[in-house]
Amino acid sequence: MNVFSDFRDTVAAAVAALQRRGELPEGLDLERITVEPPRDPAHGQMATNAALVLARAARRRPMEIAALLREEIEGAAEVVEAEVAPPGFVNVRLSDDLWRRQIPVVLRAGEDYGRCDLGRGLRVNDEYCSANPTGPLHVGHGRGTVYGDALANLLDFAGYRVTREYYVNDGGAQIEAMARSVHHRYRELLGENPGPMPDGLYPLEELIPVAKAILERDGDRWAGRPEEEWLELFGREGVEAMMARIREDLDALGVRYDVFVSERELIAAGRIEEAIAFLETKGLVYTGTLPPPKGKQMEDWEPVPQLLFRSTAFGDDIDRPLRRSNGAWTYFAADLAYHLDKIRRGADLLIDVWGADHGGYVKRMQAAVKALGEGRAELVVKLCQLVRLYSGGEPLKMSKRAGRTVWLREVVEEVGRDVFRFIMLTRKNDAPLEFDLRKVVEQSKDNPVFYVQYAHARICSVFRNAAEAGIATDPETLAAAPLDRLRDPAELDLLRQMAGWPRVVEGAARSFEPHRIAFYLHDLAGAFHALWTRGKEEPGLRFLLAGEPGSTAARLAMLAAVRRVIANGLRLMGVKPVEEMH
RNA sequence: GCGCCCGUAGCUCAGUCGGAUAGAGCGUCGGCCUCCGGAGCCGAAGGUCAGAGGUUCGAGUCCUCUCGGGCGCGCCA
Numbered sequence: 216m217n218v219f220s221d222f223r224d225t226v227a228a229a230v231a232a233l234q235r236r237g238e239l240p241e242g243l244d245l246e247r248i249t250v251e252p253p254r255d256p257a258h259g260q261m262a263t264n265a266a267l268v269l270a271r272a273a274r275r276r277p278m279e280i281a282a283l284l285r286e287e288i289e290g291a292a293e294v295v296e297a298e299v300a301p302p303g304f305v306n307v308r309l310s311d312d313l314w315r316r317q318i319p320v321v322l323r324a325g326e327d328y329g330r331c332d333l334g335r336g337l338r339v340n341d342e343y344c345s346a347n348p349t350g351p352l353h354v355g356h357g358r359g360t361v362y363g364d365a366l367a368n369l370l371d372f373a374g375y376r377v378t379r380e381y382y383v384n385d386g387g388a389q390i391e392a393m394a395r396s397v398h399h400r401y402r403e404l405l406g407e408n409p410g411p412m413p414d415g416l417y418p419l420e421e422l423i424p425v426a427k428a429i430l431e432r433d434g435d436r437w438a439g440r441p442e443e444e445w446l447e448l449f450g451r452e453g454v455e456a457m458m459a460r461i462r463e464d465l466d467a468l469g470v471r472y473d474v475f476v477s478e479r480e481l482i483a484a485g486r487i488e489e490a491i492a493f494l495e496t497k498g499l500v501y502t503g504t505l506p507p508p509k510g511k512q513m514e515d516w517e518p519v520p521q522l523l524f525r526s527t528a529f530g531d532d533i534d535r536p537l538r539r540s541n542g543a544w545t546y547f548a549a550d551l552a553y554h555l556d557k558i559r560r561g562a563d564l565l566i567d568v569w570g571a572d573h574g575g576y577v578k579r580m581q582a583a584v585k586a587l588g589e590g591r592a593e594l595v596v597k598l599c600q601l602v603r604l605y606s607g608g609e610p611l612k613m614s615k616r617a618g619r620t621v622w623l624r625e626v627v628e629e630v631g632r633d634v635f636r637f638i639m640l641t642r643k644n645d646a647p648l649e650f651d652l653r654k655v656v657e658q659s660k661d662n663p664v665f666y667v668q669y670a671h672a673r674i675c676s677v678f679r680n681a682a683e684a685g686i687a688t689d690p691e692t693l694a695a696a697p698l699d700r701l702r703d704p705a706e707l708d709l710l711r712q713m714a715g716w717p718r719v720v721e722g723a724a725r726s727f728e729p730h731r732i733a734f735y736l737h738d739l740a741g742a743f744h745a746l747w748t749r750g751k752e753e754p755g756l757r758f759l760l761a762g763e764p765g766s767t768a769a770r771l772a773m774l775a776a777v778r779r780v781i782a783n784g785l786r787l788m789g790v791k792p793v794e795e796m797h
Numbered sequence: 798g799c800g801c802c803c804g805u806a807g808c809u810c811a812g813u814c815g816g817a818u819a820g821a822g823c824g825u826c827g828g829c830c831u832c833c834g835g836a837g838c839c840g841a842a843g844g845u846c847a848g849a850g851g852u853u854c855g856a857g858u859c860c861u862c863u864c865g866g867g868c869g870c871g872c873c874a
Contacts, residue, residue: 246814247814247815249813249814249815249816251813251814251816252813253816253817254812254816254817254818254819254820255817255818257817257818258817262816262817264815264816264855267816267854267855270854271854277854300817301817301854302816302817302854302855303854304816304817306817347874384874387873387874388873388874389873389874504871505871505872506871507871508798508799508870508871509798509799509870516871519871519872521871521872532799532800532870533870533871535871536871536872538872539871539872540871540872541872543872545871545872545873545874546873546874549874570868571801571802571867571868571869572868572869573868573869573874574800574801574802574868574869575800575801575868575869575870576869577800577801578800578801598801598802598868600802600803600867600868601867601868641810641811641822642809642810642811643810643811645802645803646802646803646810646811647803647867648809648810649809649810654823662836663821663822665836666822666836666837668836669834669836669837670837672834672836673833673834673837676833676834677833677834680833681833684833718813719813722813722814725814726813726814730811731811731813734811734812734821737811737821737822738821741821744837744838745837745838745839747833747834747837747838748829748835748837748838748839749838750832750833751829751830751832751833751835751837751838752829752832752838752839754832757832757833758833759833795834796834796836
C-alpha cells in the first residue's frame with residue numbers, strides 16, 4: 216500500500232528466507248524491527264535495524280546477520296543497492312521508478328490517499344471542548360477544541376469509527392450561579408438598582424439579553440420572588456442562550472459535533488444512581504472519611520464521613536467522594552454516570568481532551584472507566600497546555616473579570632479560521648503555545664500557514680498557466696505522462712517526501728498527535744518551494760516547458776500529486792487549501 | 798509535602814516504536830527578482846539536548862535521583 220510498509224514486508228521476507236536456510240533460528244520476535252528513512256541521506260533511502268535487534272536472540276554478531284540480510288534484500292524488487300553499515304544497519308537505495316510510481320498511486324487514491332486501517336474499526340468517543348455553558352468560548356478553549364476536532368479527523372482517516380462529542384455541564388452549581396446572575400440583570404433592567412454583581416456570580420454582558428428576553432416575555436413576575444420559584448427557569452434560559460452562542464463560536468471555528476450530551480438529562484434519568492449501584496455490586500463504593508490533604512493548609516478541615524469510590528483499587532492516590540456533605544452528588548459522580556453512558560453507547564476507546572488545569576483529575580477518571588467498563592474500555596486523557604496570548608510581544612492578561620477576557624470568536628474573526636486552526640496545531644498538545652495576534656496578521660513570514668498554503672497556491676497557479684497556454688492537464692493526460700522524465704534530485708526528493716504521507720498519518724494517529732501533520736506539510740512545502748526556485752536558475756527544471764510535452768506532463772502529474780497530499784493534510788487539520796493568495 | 802506535565806540553538810519549538818554526524822521557523826550575517834507568483838530560495842554563524850548515575854550494540858528518547866518551571870491537591874466545576 217505504501218513504500219514503507221512494502222519495504223517492511225521485504226525485510227520480513229529476507230528474515231524468513233534466512234530462517235529457511237538455517238542461518239537464523241525460528242521463533243524470533245520481529246516486533247522491534249524498524250524500517251525508516253534515515254536522517255542522513257548518505258545512509259540511503261530506507262534503513263532497517265533488523266540485524267541489531269535479532270542479534271541477541273539469534274546468538275550471532277549483528278554485522279554477520281546484516282551481511283546475510285543485505286544479500287537477501289539486494290535481490291528484492293525495487294532495491295537498487297543495499298549495504299551494511301556498522302554496527303549492523305542495512306541501508307538501501309530504492310529505484311527512482313518506485314518513487315515516481317507513487318504519483319499515480321496518489322492521483323488514483325485522491326482524497327483517500329494516506330487513509331489506513333490502523334484503527335480497524337475500533338469505536339472511539341472523542342470528547343473535546345465541553346466548556347461550561349455559562350459564557351462564550353474564550354481563546355483558551357480554542358486550543359483543545361481544534362485539537363479534538365483535528366484528532367477526530369485524523370482518527371477517522373486512520374480507520375477508527377469516531378464519535379465527536381460535547382458534554383454540556385448544565386447541571387451543577389455553576390448553573391445556579393449563572394441563574395442568579397441573570398436574575399441580577401433582570402432586576403437591573405427593572406430599575407431596581409441591586410448594586411454590583413456579587414462575588415461568585417458572572418458579570419458577563421452576554422447575560423443581559425437573556426434577562427431582557429425573560430423580562431419581555433414574563434414581565435416583572437419574578438421580581439422579589441423567592442429563589443425556588445425562578446432559579447431553574449433562569450438557569451435553563453441562560454444555558455440555552457449560552458449554548459446557542461457556543462455553537463456559533465464552534466461554527467466560526469468550523470467545528471461540528473455528532474452528539475451533545477446534557478448532564479442535567481443524565482441526572483434526571485437517574486444515571487448517577489445507576490452508575491453507583493453498578494459500582495456497589497463490585498464492592499467499590501463505601502462510606503468513609505478521607506485524610507486531610509498533606510502539605511496544604513486547611514484551617515476549616517473537618518473529618519466528614521462520605522460516600523466514596525474506591526479509585527485506589529485502580530491506581531488513584533486516594534479514594535474519591537461521590538456525595539457532598541449536604542447530600543448532593545459531586546461533579547465526579549455525574550462524570551461517572553457520563554462515562555458509563557459513553558461506554559454503554561458502544562465505545563472501545565474514550566478520549567477526553569481537557570485543559571492542563573484538570574491534570575489532577577486524570578487518575579480518578581481512568582480508575583472510574585476501568586471499573587465501569589470492566590476492562591473493556593480504555594480512557595485516554597489528552598491535556599492541552601495553556602495558550603499564552605500576546606499582541607506585538609506584549610502579553611495579554613486573560614482574567615476572569617469582565618472586559619479582560621479575550622473571546623475566541625473575536626480572535627478567529629481577526630486572524631481567520633484557517634490561521635487560528637493551523638497555529639493551534641503547530642505545537643504538541645502538552646507544550647504551551649504562544650499566540651501573538653499582531654504577528655499572525657501583520658507578519659505573514661512568522662506564519663507557517665501561509666508557507667504551506669502558498670505552496671498549494673503556487674501549484675494551482677502553474678495549472679492556471681498551463682491552461683492558458685493550452686497545455687492538457689486532464690487526468691488521462693497526467694496518467695499517461697512519461698514519469699521517467701523526472702530525474703532531478705530535487706524532483707525525486709520531493710517525491711520521497713510526498714510518499715511519506717501515509718507513514719505520517721499512521722504515526723500521528725497512533726500517538727494522537729495531529730501536530731505532526733502541520734510539521735510534515737511544512738517540510739513538504741519546503742521541498743516544493745526549493746524545486747520551484749531551482750527552476751529559476753535552471754530553466755530546464757521549470758514545470759511548463761514549451762516543446763517538451765512529455766516532461767511537462769510528467770511534472771504536472773508530480774505537482775498534481777503534491778497538491779493532493781497538501782490538500783489532504785490541510786483537510787485533516789480543518790484548514791482550507793487556497794488556490795490563490797491575496 | 799504528594800501527584801501529573803515540562804526543561805533541546807539568542808527566542809519559539811520539532812525530533813519517527815531507542816538508531817547513525819540533534820533539526821525547523823524567527824532573529825543575526827552574506828547572497829538570489831530581464832525568468833512558471835520573492836508570502837519564495839541558497840549559504841553562514843549559533844548546542845555540555847538542565848545536571849548526575851543506570852539499562853542498551855546504541856539514549857534528546859527508557860529507569861532512578863538532583864536542580865529549575867507549570868498545573869493540581871476533600872464535600873468547585
